[in-house]
Amino acid sequence: MLDIALAYNKYKFLGNDYLTWIWFLIETDQNISSLLNSKDVVTLEVGNSIVLENKLGDKSMEKISIKGDQAGLEEGTTALKKGAYVTNINLLCKINEDEYRFTIKGESFNITGLKTPKTDLSHKEDEIEGLVLEKAFFCLNIFKVIDTLFLKYLEQRTADDWNVKGLQDIRTWIGSF
Amino acid sequence: MGLISSTHSVSRYHIDGKIEGSITEEVRNGLIKHSIPKIESEYDEISAGWTPVESPYNPDFNKFSFLFGTYFLFSLRIDKKSIPAKLIQKYMAIEIEKKKEKSGRDFISKNEKSEIKELVIDVLMHKIPAIPSVYDVLWNYEEKNLYLYTTQKAANEFFETIFLKSFNLKPIRLFPYTIVETKSKFSNLQKDRIQTLVPLKYSRKLHA
Numbered sequence: 001m002l003d004i005a006l007a008y009n010k011y012k013f014l015g016n017d018y019l020t021w022i023w024f025l026i027e028t029d030q031n032i033s034s035l036l037n038s039k040d041v042v043t044l045e046v047g048n049s050i051v052l053e054n055k056l057g058d059k060s061m062e063k064i065s066i067k068g069d070q071a072g073l074e075e076g077t078t079a080l081k082k083g084a085y086v087t088n089i090n091l092l093c094k095i096n097e098d099e100y101r102f103t104i105k106g107e108s109f110n111i112t113g114l115k116t117p118k119t120d121l122s123h124k125e126d127e128i129e130g131l132v133l134e135k136a137f138f139c140l141n142i143f144k145v146i147d148t149l150f151l152k153y154l155e156q157r158t159a160d161d162w163n164v165k166g167l168q169d170i171r172t173w174i175g176s177f
Numbered sequence: 178m179g180l181i182s183s184t185h186s187v188s189r190y191h192i193d194g195k196i197e198g199s200i201t202e203e204v205r206n207g208l209i210k211h212s213i214p215k216i217e218s219e220y221d222e223i224s225a226g227w228t229p230v231e232s233p234y235n236p237d238f239n240k241f242s243f244l245f246g247t248y249f250l251f252s253l254r255i256d257k258k259s260i261p262a263k264l265i266q267k268y269m270a271i272e273i274e275k276k277k278e279k280s281g282r283d284f285i286s287k288n289e290k291s292e293i294k295e296l297v298i299d300v301l302m303h304k305i306p307a308i309p310s311v312y313d314v315l316w317n318y319e320e321k322n323l324y325l326y327t328t329q330k331a332a333n334e335f336f337e338t339i340f341l342k343s344f345n346l347k348p349i350r351l352f353p354y355t356i357v358e359t360k361s362k363f364s365n366l367q368k369d370r371i372q373t374l375v376p377l378k379y380s381r382k383l384h385a
Contacts, residue, residue, distance in 0.1 A: 001358050004350065011354040013376040018353070020379070083380045108352050110328040114185040128181075128231065132245045135180050136315055139187065139324065150353070151361050158370040167377065174379050 012107030016053075018153050019086040019106045023050070024170050036148050040095050047090030047101055050076055054084035077177040093145060100142050109150075114142065179230065179313035179326050180250065188333055189351040190323040191359040192316070196344065200318055204249055205238055207343035212236040213254045219303045225255040225335045227343070233311045249316040253325070253336050256307035260298065268297045312336070321359075323348060 023046065025032065032042045048069045054062040064079045090103045102114040116138035119131060156166045196203045213226030213236050229241030230252050243251045272293045276285055313326040325336050340348050349355055357363060357371055
Protein backbone atom coordinates (compact mmCIF):
# COMPACT_ATOMS: atom_id res chain seq x y z
CA MET A 1 0.00 0.00 0.00
CA LEU A 2 1.24 3.50 -0.88
CA ASP A 3 2.05 6.11 1.75
CA ILE A 4 -1.33 7.34 3.05
CA ALA A 5 -0.74 11.09 2.62
CA LEU A 6 0.69 10.59 -0.86
CA ALA A 7 -2.19 8.28 -1.88
CA TYR A 8 -4.78 10.73 -0.53
CA ASN A 9 -3.52 13.52 -2.77
CA LYS A 10 -2.76 11.39 -5.79
CA TYR A 11 -6.16 9.67 -5.91
CA LYS A 12 -8.54 12.30 -4.60
CA PHE A 13 -9.71 12.80 -8.18
CA LEU A 14 -11.27 9.29 -8.03
CA GLY A 15 -13.75 10.51 -5.40
CA ASN A 16 -14.55 13.65 -7.39
CA ASP A 17 -15.05 11.66 -10.61
CA TYR A 18 -17.27 9.27 -8.63
CA LEU A 19 -19.51 12.11 -7.41
CA THR A 20 -19.76 13.45 -10.96
CA TRP A 21 -20.81 9.96 -12.07
CA ILE A 22 -23.44 9.86 -9.29
CA TRP A 23 -24.91 13.11 -10.59
CA PHE A 24 -24.96 11.57 -14.08
CA LEU A 25 -26.75 8.46 -12.72
CA ILE A 26 -29.38 10.63 -11.02
CA GLU A 27 -30.01 12.90 -13.98
CA THR A 28 -30.25 10.02 -16.44
CA ASP A 29 -32.62 8.00 -14.19
CA GLN A 30 -30.35 4.97 -13.87
CA ASN A 31 -31.52 2.08 -11.74
CA ILE A 32 -29.45 2.35 -8.55
CA SER A 33 -30.88 -0.83 -6.97
CA SER A 34 -29.79 -2.88 -9.92
CA LEU A 35 -26.31 -1.29 -9.96
CA LEU A 36 -26.02 -2.21 -6.28
CA ASN A 37 -27.43 -5.70 -6.86
CA SER A 38 -29.79 -4.87 -4.03
CA LYS A 39 -33.13 -6.41 -3.19
CA ASP A 40 -34.05 -3.13 -1.52
CA VAL A 41 -35.38 -0.28 -3.59
CA VAL A 42 -32.60 2.32 -3.48
CA THR A 43 -32.98 5.73 -5.10
CA LEU A 44 -30.79 8.84 -5.10
CA GLU A 45 -31.67 12.49 -5.64
CA VAL A 46 -29.53 15.62 -5.59
CA GLY A 47 -30.29 17.44 -2.31
CA ASN A 48 -29.82 21.11 -1.55
CA SER A 49 -26.20 21.70 -2.54
CA ILE A 50 -23.56 20.81 -5.05
CA VAL A 51 -20.01 22.16 -5.38
CA LEU A 52 -17.90 21.91 -8.52
CA GLU A 53 -14.34 22.90 -9.28
CA ASN A 54 -12.62 23.67 -12.51
CA LYS A 55 -8.87 23.89 -12.94
CA LEU A 56 -8.06 26.88 -15.11
CA GLY A 57 -5.03 27.04 -17.40
CA ASP A 58 -3.12 29.46 -15.16
CA LYS A 59 -3.02 27.02 -12.21
CA SER A 60 -5.93 28.86 -10.56
CA MET A 61 -9.16 27.15 -9.59
CA GLU A 62 -12.75 28.14 -10.28
CA LYS A 63 -15.22 27.03 -7.61
CA ILE A 64 -18.95 26.87 -8.32
CA SER A 65 -21.27 26.42 -5.30
CA ILE A 66 -25.00 25.93 -5.77
CA LYS A 67 -27.04 25.96 -2.57
CA GLY A 68 -30.70 26.12 -1.56
CA ASP A 69 -33.72 23.83 -1.72
CA GLN A 70 -35.11 25.40 -4.88
CA ALA A 71 -31.77 26.14 -6.55
CA GLY A 72 -31.50 25.38 -10.25
CA LEU A 73 -28.52 23.33 -11.34
CA GLU A 74 -27.99 25.11 -14.68
CA GLU A 75 -24.83 26.81 -13.47
CA GLY A 76 -23.49 23.40 -12.52
CA THR A 77 -24.25 21.81 -15.85
CA THR A 78 -22.68 24.76 -17.66
CA ALA A 79 -19.57 24.34 -15.49
CA LEU A 80 -19.45 20.62 -16.34
CA LYS A 81 -19.47 21.57 -20.01
CA LYS A 82 -16.47 23.82 -19.39
CA GLY A 83 -14.56 20.94 -17.80
CA ALA A 84 -15.54 21.16 -14.11
CA TYR A 85 -16.10 18.16 -11.83
CA VAL A 86 -18.14 17.65 -8.64
CA THR A 87 -16.21 17.89 -5.35
CA ASN A 88 -19.07 17.92 -2.85
CA ILE A 89 -22.71 16.94 -3.14
CA ASN A 90 -25.74 16.79 -0.87
CA LEU A 91 -27.79 13.69 -1.55
CA LEU A 92 -31.17 12.31 -0.59
CA CYS A 93 -31.01 8.52 -0.53
CA LYS A 94 -34.14 6.43 -0.10
CA ILE A 95 -33.80 2.80 0.90
CA ASN A 96 -37.31 1.37 0.63
CA GLU A 97 -39.34 3.73 2.85
CA ASP A 98 -36.35 5.14 4.78
CA GLU A 99 -34.88 8.54 3.93
CA TYR A 100 -31.28 9.59 4.45
CA ARG A 101 -29.84 13.05 3.75
CA PHE A 102 -26.13 13.80 3.79
CA THR A 103 -23.30 15.70 2.16
CA ILE A 104 -20.32 13.76 0.86
CA LYS A 105 -16.92 15.19 0.01
CA GLY A 106 -15.24 13.51 -2.97
CA GLU A 107 -11.60 13.54 -1.90
CA SER A 108 -12.11 12.23 1.65
CA PHE A 109 -15.54 10.56 1.55
CA ASN A 110 -16.23 12.47 4.76
CA ILE A 111 -19.92 12.61 5.53
CA THR A 112 -21.45 15.70 7.09
CA GLY A 113 -25.02 16.64 8.02
CA LEU A 114 -26.17 13.00 7.91
CA LYS A 115 -29.81 12.70 8.87
CA THR A 116 -30.98 9.13 9.28
CA PRO A 117 -34.61 7.91 9.48
CA LYS A 118 -36.45 8.81 12.66
CA THR A 119 -36.44 6.30 15.47
CA ASP A 120 -39.18 5.70 18.05
CA LEU A 121 -36.69 4.80 20.75
CA SER A 122 -35.80 7.32 23.46
CA HIS A 123 -32.58 8.17 25.33
CA LYS A 124 -33.92 6.41 28.48
CA GLU A 125 -31.48 4.08 30.16
CA ASP A 126 -33.37 0.87 29.31
CA GLU A 127 -33.69 1.82 25.64
CA ILE A 128 -30.17 3.14 25.08
CA GLU A 129 -28.76 -0.12 23.67
CA GLY A 130 -31.66 -0.42 21.20
CA LEU A 131 -31.18 3.21 20.19
CA VAL A 132 -27.44 2.75 19.64
CA LEU A 133 -27.95 -0.39 17.57
CA GLU A 134 -30.68 1.20 15.45
CA LYS A 135 -28.62 4.35 14.83
CA ALA A 136 -25.55 2.24 13.98
CA PHE A 137 -27.63 0.19 11.56
CA PHE A 138 -28.86 3.34 9.80
CA CYS A 139 -25.39 4.89 9.53
CA LEU A 140 -23.83 1.69 8.26
CA ASN A 141 -26.59 1.31 5.67
CA ILE A 142 -25.63 4.54 4.00
CA PHE A 143 -21.90 3.72 3.98
CA LYS A 144 -22.74 0.39 2.37
CA VAL A 145 -24.55 2.19 -0.46
CA ILE A 146 -21.67 4.69 -0.92
CA ASP A 147 -18.93 2.04 -0.95
CA THR A 148 -20.76 -0.52 -3.08
CA LEU A 149 -21.61 2.12 -5.67
CA PHE A 150 -18.02 3.42 -5.62
CA LEU A 151 -16.57 -0.03 -6.24
CA LYS A 152 -19.15 -0.56 -9.00
CA TYR A 153 -18.01 2.71 -10.56
CA LEU A 154 -14.38 1.57 -10.50
CA GLU A 155 -15.38 -1.77 -12.00
CA GLN A 156 -17.01 0.06 -14.91
CA ARG A 157 -14.18 2.55 -15.22
CA THR A 158 -11.50 -0.13 -15.50
CA ALA A 159 -13.57 -2.21 -17.93
CA ASP A 160 -12.32 -2.50 -21.53
CA ASP A 161 -15.39 -0.75 -22.94
CA TRP A 162 -15.27 2.27 -20.57
CA ASN A 163 -14.04 4.74 -23.19
CA VAL A 164 -16.62 3.73 -25.78
CA LYS A 165 -19.51 3.23 -23.36
CA GLY A 166 -19.29 4.63 -19.80
CA LEU A 167 -17.34 7.79 -20.57
CA GLN A 168 -19.18 8.31 -23.84
CA ASP A 169 -22.55 8.17 -22.03
CA ILE A 170 -21.40 10.85 -19.55
CA ARG A 171 -20.12 13.05 -22.38
CA THR A 172 -23.40 12.64 -24.27
CA TRP A 173 -25.27 13.67 -21.10
CA ILE A 174 -23.03 16.72 -20.62
CA GLY A 175 -23.33 17.58 -24.29
CA SER A 176 -27.12 17.58 -24.02
CA PHE A 177 -27.24 20.75 -21.88
CA MET B 178 -22.04 15.43 17.83
CA GLY B 179 -22.48 11.79 18.49
CA LEU B 180 -24.07 8.62 17.29
CA ILE B 181 -27.41 9.25 18.97
CA SER B 182 -27.75 12.90 17.95
CA SER B 183 -30.07 13.87 15.11
CA THR B 184 -27.36 14.93 12.64
CA HIS B 185 -23.99 13.26 12.18
CA SER B 186 -20.59 14.07 10.72
CA VAL B 187 -18.53 10.95 10.22
CA SER B 188 -15.03 9.97 9.17
CA ARG B 189 -14.21 6.31 8.73
CA TYR B 190 -11.28 4.01 9.44
CA HIS B 191 -10.09 0.53 8.60
CA ILE B 192 -8.47 -1.07 11.65
CA ASP B 193 -5.38 -3.00 10.73
CA GLY B 194 -4.22 -5.91 12.91
CA LYS B 195 -5.62 -8.18 15.59
CA ILE B 196 -5.85 -8.15 19.36
CA GLU B 197 -4.26 -11.13 21.12
CA GLY B 198 -6.21 -12.71 24.00
CA SER B 199 -9.66 -11.68 25.16
CA ILE B 200 -10.75 -8.87 22.84
CA THR B 201 -13.29 -7.30 25.21
CA GLU B 202 -10.85 -7.34 28.14
CA GLU B 203 -8.02 -5.89 26.06
CA VAL B 204 -10.31 -3.14 24.77
CA ARG B 205 -11.47 -2.41 28.34
CA ASN B 206 -7.83 -2.24 29.50
CA GLY B 207 -6.87 0.10 26.64
CA LEU B 208 -9.83 2.36 27.36
CA ILE B 209 -9.06 2.52 31.09
CA LYS B 210 -5.33 3.06 30.55
CA HIS B 211 -5.94 5.97 28.18
CA SER B 212 -9.16 7.38 29.64
CA ILE B 213 -9.22 11.13 30.14
CA PRO B 214 -8.05 12.07 33.67
CA LYS B 215 -10.91 12.67 36.13
CA ILE B 216 -9.19 15.70 37.58
CA GLU B 217 -8.23 18.41 35.15
CA SER B 218 -4.56 19.36 35.16
CA GLU B 219 -4.20 23.10 35.58
CA TYR B 220 -0.97 23.07 33.59
CA ASP B 221 -2.05 21.18 30.43
CA GLU B 222 -3.27 23.27 27.53
CA ILE B 223 -4.83 20.18 25.94
CA SER B 224 -5.72 16.80 27.37
CA ALA B 225 -7.47 13.98 25.55
CA GLY B 226 -8.62 10.46 26.30
CA TRP B 227 -11.48 7.98 26.27
CA THR B 228 -14.69 8.23 28.24
CA PRO B 229 -17.91 6.12 28.25
CA VAL B 230 -20.54 7.33 25.79
CA GLU B 231 -23.16 7.47 28.57
CA SER B 232 -20.91 9.35 30.95
CA PRO B 233 -18.65 11.84 29.16
CA TYR B 234 -17.65 13.65 32.39
CA ASN B 235 -17.06 10.59 34.55
CA PRO B 236 -14.62 8.31 32.69
CA ASP B 237 -15.47 5.13 34.59
CA PHE B 238 -15.38 2.09 32.29
CA ASN B 239 -16.10 -0.28 35.19
CA LYS B 240 -19.43 1.42 35.82
CA PHE B 241 -20.54 2.28 32.27
CA SER B 242 -20.68 -0.03 29.26
CA PHE B 243 -18.63 0.23 26.10
CA LEU B 244 -20.11 -2.92 24.52
CA PHE B 245 -23.39 -2.55 22.62
CA GLY B 246 -24.43 -5.66 20.69
CA THR B 247 -21.45 -6.52 18.51
CA TYR B 248 -20.05 -2.98 18.61
CA PHE B 249 -17.63 -1.20 20.89
CA LEU B 250 -18.92 2.29 21.49
CA PHE B 251 -17.09 4.93 23.52
CA SER B 252 -16.17 8.59 23.23
CA LEU B 253 -13.03 10.59 22.67
CA ARG B 254 -12.98 13.67 24.86
CA ILE B 255 -10.61 16.52 24.10
CA ASP B 256 -10.33 19.26 26.73
CA LYS B 257 -8.70 22.40 25.44
CA LYS B 258 -7.86 25.65 27.16
CA SER B 259 -8.27 28.61 24.92
CA ILE B 260 -7.50 32.15 26.08
CA PRO B 261 -9.41 34.88 24.23
CA ALA B 262 -7.02 37.38 22.62
CA LYS B 263 -8.87 40.29 24.25
CA LEU B 264 -8.24 38.83 27.69
CA ILE B 265 -4.50 38.66 26.99
CA GLN B 266 -4.65 42.26 25.69
CA LYS B 267 -6.40 43.43 28.89
CA TYR B 268 -3.95 41.83 31.33
CA MET B 269 -0.97 42.89 29.21
CA ALA B 270 -2.11 46.53 29.49
CA ILE B 271 -2.50 46.20 33.28
CA GLU B 272 0.91 44.58 33.74
CA ILE B 273 2.65 47.09 31.45
CA GLU B 274 1.25 49.97 33.52
CA LYS B 275 2.45 48.28 36.73
CA LYS B 276 5.93 47.80 35.25
CA LYS B 277 6.12 51.46 34.17
CA GLU B 278 5.09 52.66 37.63
CA LYS B 279 7.56 50.38 39.36
CA SER B 280 10.50 51.34 37.14
CA GLY B 281 9.67 55.03 36.95
CA ARG B 282 10.08 54.92 33.15
CA ASP B 283 7.36 55.92 30.70
CA PHE B 284 8.25 53.18 28.22
CA ILE B 285 9.18 49.51 28.28
CA SER B 286 11.37 47.55 25.85
CA LYS B 287 10.27 44.94 23.30
CA ASN B 288 11.94 42.21 25.38
CA GLU B 289 10.12 43.30 28.52
CA LYS B 290 6.80 43.23 26.61
CA SER B 291 7.49 39.66 25.45
CA GLU B 292 8.31 38.61 29.02
CA ILE B 293 5.08 40.20 30.30
CA LYS B 294 3.09 38.45 27.56
CA GLU B 295 4.56 35.04 28.46
CA LEU B 296 3.79 35.64 32.14
CA VAL B 297 0.21 36.76 31.41
CA ILE B 298 -0.46 33.71 29.22
CA ASP B 299 1.04 31.44 31.86
CA VAL B 300 -1.11 32.87 34.66
CA LEU B 301 -4.31 32.85 32.57
CA MET B 302 -3.64 29.31 31.33
CA HIS B 303 -3.64 28.07 34.94
CA LYS B 304 -6.80 29.95 35.83
CA ILE B 305 -8.96 29.29 32.78
CA PRO B 306 -10.98 26.04 32.63
CA ALA B 307 -10.62 23.71 29.64
CA ILE B 308 -13.52 23.43 27.19
CA PRO B 309 -14.50 19.81 26.53
CA SER B 310 -15.42 18.40 23.10
CA VAL B 311 -16.81 14.87 22.90
CA TYR B 312 -16.76 12.67 19.78
CA ASP B 313 -18.28 9.18 19.65
CA VAL B 314 -16.36 6.19 18.32
CA LEU B 315 -18.25 3.17 16.94
CA TRP B 316 -16.04 0.14 16.32
CA ASN B 317 -16.98 -3.11 14.64
CA TYR B 318 -13.92 -5.18 15.56
CA GLU B 319 -14.82 -8.26 13.49
CA GLU B 320 -15.34 -6.24 10.31
CA LYS B 321 -12.31 -4.00 11.00
CA ASN B 322 -14.51 -0.91 10.56
CA LEU B 323 -14.50 2.12 12.80
CA TYR B 324 -16.60 5.29 12.62
CA LEU B 325 -15.44 8.50 14.29
CA TYR B 326 -18.29 10.97 14.65
CA THR B 327 -16.44 14.07 13.55
CA THR B 328 -14.61 15.29 10.47
CA GLN B 329 -12.46 17.85 12.32
CA LYS B 330 -8.81 17.40 11.40
CA ALA B 331 -7.43 18.02 14.91
CA ALA B 332 -9.85 15.50 16.46
CA ASN B 333 -8.94 12.92 13.81
CA GLU B 334 -5.25 13.38 14.59
CA PHE B 335 -5.79 12.99 18.35
CA PHE B 336 -7.94 9.94 17.72
CA GLU B 337 -5.31 8.24 15.52
CA THR B 338 -2.55 8.79 18.09
CA ILE B 339 -4.53 7.69 21.16
CA PHE B 340 -6.11 4.70 19.41
CA LEU B 341 -2.72 3.33 18.36
CA LYS B 342 -1.35 3.82 21.90
CA SER B 343 -4.40 2.20 23.51
CA PHE B 344 -4.85 -0.93 21.39
CA ASN B 345 -1.63 -1.23 19.40
CA LEU B 346 -3.75 -1.28 16.23
CA LYS B 347 -3.26 1.14 13.36
CA PRO B 348 -6.35 3.05 12.23
CA ILE B 349 -6.20 3.67 8.47
CA ARG B 350 -8.36 6.56 7.30
CA LEU B 351 -10.87 5.48 4.63
CA PHE B 352 -10.92 7.57 1.45
CA PRO B 353 -11.09 6.52 -2.22
CA TYR B 354 -7.64 4.89 -2.42
CA THR B 355 -7.77 3.08 0.94
CA ILE B 356 -11.31 1.81 0.28
CA VAL B 357 -9.95 0.05 -2.81
CA GLU B 358 -7.00 -1.35 -0.85
CA THR B 359 -8.89 -2.52 2.24
CA LYS B 360 -12.57 -3.02 1.37
CA SER B 361 -12.66 -4.25 -2.22
CA LYS B 362 -12.39 -7.71 -3.68
CA PHE B 363 -10.49 -6.44 -6.71
CA SER B 364 -7.67 -8.62 -8.02
CA ASN B 365 -4.13 -7.24 -7.98
CA LEU B 366 -4.44 -6.70 -11.73
CA GLN B 367 -7.58 -4.60 -11.25
CA LYS B 368 -5.91 -2.65 -8.42
CA ASP B 369 -2.94 -1.97 -10.71
CA ARG B 370 -5.35 -0.71 -13.33
CA ILE B 371 -7.04 1.59 -10.85
CA GLN B 372 -3.64 3.00 -9.87
CA THR B 373 -2.97 4.00 -13.47
CA LEU B 374 -6.24 5.98 -13.79
CA VAL B 375 -6.07 9.74 -14.33
CA PRO B 376 -8.73 12.45 -13.88
CA LEU B 377 -11.45 12.32 -16.54
CA LYS B 378 -12.00 15.07 -19.08
CA TYR B 379 -15.71 15.35 -19.66
CA SER B 380 -15.81 18.15 -22.15
CA ARG B 381 -15.86 17.10 -25.80
CA LYS B 382 -14.26 20.38 -26.86
CA LEU B 383 -11.26 19.85 -24.61
CA HIS B 384 -10.91 16.28 -25.76
CA ALA B 385 -11.43 16.67 -29.47
